[in-house]
Amino acid sequence: MEYDLLELQDAIRKVLMPKRYLHSLGVQYTCAALSMRYECDIMKAQVAGILHDVAKCYDNSEQIRRCEKYNIPISDVEREQSYLLHAKLGAYYAKSKYGVEDEExxxxxxxxxxxxxxxxxxxxxxxxxxxxxxxxxxxxGLTQIRKLAFEDLDLAVYTTLHNTLNYLKSNGQIIDNTTNEAYEYYRGIVGNK
Ligand SMILES: [Fe+2]
Ligand SMILES: [Fe+2]
Incomplete structure (x- = not known):
């Protein structure tokens, strides 16, 4: 599939608040830079980057409503921490609204x-x-992760998960099981290196 990044940027600029649009552009470019470093598909990474927060144009309750409408399963944790839902809902819109069919x-x-x-x-x-x-x-820890991401991808992922879990715990937030599983998995990977 051919992607038109300018068209996607234009579409995202229209639906997101300026700050979140700037964030999405930043994610797009950072995806491009890391793809160069790790020989990943630069175009695919940029498409994912620019679109990743597309569902943030809806507030949390609207995200729940729309997930229900499209039969996207909502776990108990997602219902409680409904900001998590924008990821799944975003993937749904990337496909249905922006024509992205690439599963990855x-x-x-x-x-x-x-x-x-x-x-x-x-x-x-x-x-x-x-x-x-x-x-x-x-x-x-952000300065360290920015550097680490270009040196050791798995270690950077592990460190990010570690920092995220610490942040969520110190704020007394419930943690999505997928994050815990990811953390355990990458702890094993990093530990075996
Ligand atoms: Fe997000
Ligand atoms: Fe984001």
Missing amino acids: ILQAIAFHTTGKPEMTTLEKIVFLSDYMEPSRRMIP
């Missing part, structure tokens, strides 16, 4: 928030780019 791109969008075990290089790149793109507000 759709999966990368669907799991950009939680991560998951056994991610492909593209999925890891989208997951990391969302966390580290240039306009992200500075948080502890």
